[in-house]
Amino acid sequence: MKTHIIILAAGKGLRMKSSLPKVLHKVGNLSMLEHVIKSTKFLNPSSVNVVVGKNSKLIQDSIINADLNWVVQDKQIGTADAVKIALPNIPDEDHVLILYGDTPLIDETLISQFLSEGSDSDLRVLTTTTNNPKGYGRVIRDTKKLEYISEIIEELDASEEQKNITECNTGIMYANANFFKTFTSQIENQNAKQEFYLTDIVNIANQNNKKVFGFHTHDFEKVSGINDKFQLAQAEKYFQTLQRKKLLSNGATLLDMDSIFIRGEVDIQKDVTFDANVIIEGKVIIGENVQIQSNVKLRNVVIARDTVIKSNTIVEDSEIGTNCRVGPYARIRPNSCLDSDVTVGNFVEVKSSTIGKNSKASHLSYIGDTEIGKEVNVGAGTITCNYDGVNKHKTVIKDNVFIGSDSQLVAPITIEEGVTIAAGSTITEGNYKDSLIIGRARQVVKKDWKRPK
Ligand code: UD1
Numbered sequence: 001m002k003t004h005i006i007i008l009a010a011g012k013g014l015r016m017k018s019s020l021p022k023v024l025h026k027v028g029n030l031s032m033l034e035h036v037i038k039s040t041k042f043l044n045p046s047s048v049n050v051v052v053g054k055n056s057k058l059i060q061d062s063i064i065n066a067d068l069n070w071v072v073q074d075k076q077i078g079t080a081d082a083v084k085i086a087l088p089n090i091p092d093e094d095h096v097l098i099l100y101g102d103t104p105l106i107d108e109t110l111i112s113q114f115l116s117e118g119s120d121s122d123l124r125v126l127t128t129t130t131n132n133p134k135g136y137g138r139v140i141r142d143t144k145k146l147e148y149i150s151e152i153i154e155e156l157d158a159s160e161e162q163k164n165i166t167e168c169n170t171g172i173m174y175a176n177a178n179f180f181k182t183f184t185s186q187i188e189n190q191n192a193k194q195e196f197y198l199t200d201i202v203n204i205a206n207q208n209n210k211k212v213f214g215f216h217t218h219d220f221e222k223v224s225g226i227n228d229k230f231q232l233a234q235a236e237k238y239f240q241t242l243q244r245k246k247l248l249s250n251g252a253t254l255l256d257m258d259s260i261f262i263r264g265e266v267d268i269q270k271d272v273t274f275d276a277n278v279i280i281e282g283k284v285i286i287g288e289n290v291q292i293q294s295n296v297k298l299r300n301v302v303i304a305r306d307t308v309i310k311s312n313t314i315v316e317d318s319e320i321g322t323n324c325r326v327g328p329y330a331r332i333r334p335n336s337c338l339d340s341d342v343t344v345g346n347f348v349e350v351k352s353s354t355i356g357k358n359s360k361a362s363h364l365s366y367i368g369d370t371e372i373g374k375e376v377n378v379g380a381g382t383i384t385c386n387y388d389g390v391n392k393h394k395t396v397i398k399d400n401v402f403i404g405s406d407s408q409l410v411a412p413i414t415i416e417e418g419v420t421i422a423a424g425s426t427i428t429e430g431n432y433k434d435s436l437i438i439g440r441a442r443q444v445v446k447k448d449w450k451r452p453k
């Protein structure tokens with residue numbers, strides 16, 4: 001049995017008060033539309049049809065690596081019209097699952113449950129219950145057979161009594177393409193909004209003696225529609241709760257479980273601890289017994305076992321080895337790689353650099369485009385001068401080098417093995433092994449000198 005997906009995403013999203021199309025707003029740093037597309041992967045659908053408005057280049061450009069049919073709805077005259085224009089390419093006997101681009105937290109589990117029941121009906125509708133159903137279409141059950149639905153009434157068209165109904169339409173529906181083709185074309189727009197409501201298909205189906213099965217889920221959060229920024233913020237909150245639970249079930253210790261934010265994926269080994277206010281972005285892999293202290297941001301990082309990332313540190317697109325100490329207040333910028341037992345201390349910035357085993361840069365340094373060997377000590381305030389105003393140049397610091405505090409290494413430069421650089425040096429020539437290099441003005445003392453009055 002072939003299944004096709006239709007995702008409705010053409011709505012203007014006026015209630016978001018934003019120039020960004022509604023479905024491009026993000027939950028957990030992934031656009032709502034991407035969430036919906038992701039949730040259908042397990043069905044291996046024959047086609048995924050996304051209905052968008054006329055100026056949808058931004059939406060189309062936002063999705064790469066997915067095989068989608070873009071269906072353009074010129075005017076947003078209602079959800080029934082949006083479905084209707086997506087149908088012609090789908091063979092009559094195939095099945096169609098309708099999802100909404102503004103309902104991003106639907107997931108594989110709920111979709112499979114929904115599709116597993118009501119197979120003897122003609123149309124299946126996913127419903128939910130909330131104490132605050134404002135804005136949702138209300139579900140009128142068939143009083144004789146409660147698993148069936150006889151009608152869905154939109155908020156604006158509902159009587160006061162109907163507004164008290166707390167069972168809501170999620171918008172998610174399933175039937176064969178022929179069913180949708182036949183009945184969407186009978187839907188009219190005589191209602192408060194003068195829109196072609198897809199929800200009217202329920203009433204029309206009943207009039208034609210078709211069975212409409214209502215599958216109810218208690219997971220309101222997974223099917224709540226996002227129409228404004230408040231609902232977006234609520235969805236983010238719920239999404240974060242799910243991520244935190246996943247992390248806890250994988251064995252993480254969260255010292256404040258409300259203040260870790262996962263905007264991507266995180267993979268952890270045993271005994272990883274996160275203190276308060278940690279932000280994870282992209283793909284982050286963390287080894288056994290790693291400690292992430294407070295106010296840390298990690299983006300696309302691999303951290304090996306026994307390492308401590310101390311407070312107020314940012315690490316991006318880099319690899320940190322075993323048993324390192326990074327921070328507090330360190331910044332590891334992209335393309336950096338720390339070998340094991342490395343210390344990068346406070347106010348040290350590292351960019352596109354590698355630091356070898358057992359080396360240390362403990363205080364106030366800039367290390368850019370640099371290759372540092374093993375057992376190197378980079379003194380406080382050392383700067384690699386990698387930029388001449390036009391090009392970036394490389395610094396190589398070989399094993400066992402000791403760089404005295406407040407030194408500048410003017411790149412391109414190589415500091416040979418075993419070299420000691422005197423504090424306060426500006427080094428422009430480094431090719432001497434096992435030497436002491438002093439590159440500073442000689443101190444002058446003028447005895448008994450007094451400041452002029
Ligand atoms: C819709 C349902 C309502 C349900 C709620 C669930 C209808 C008439 N109402 O209301 O019963 O409780 O969703 O969240 O279906 N869209 C288009 N083209 C259009 C209009 C809308 O593609 O012409 C898309 C929107 O981008 C959105 C979805 O359809 O993704 C739903 O539209 P929206 O305007 O948000 O409907 P609701 O008022 O939320």
Ligand code: CA
Binds near residue numbers: 102225226227
């Ligand atoms: Ca909506």
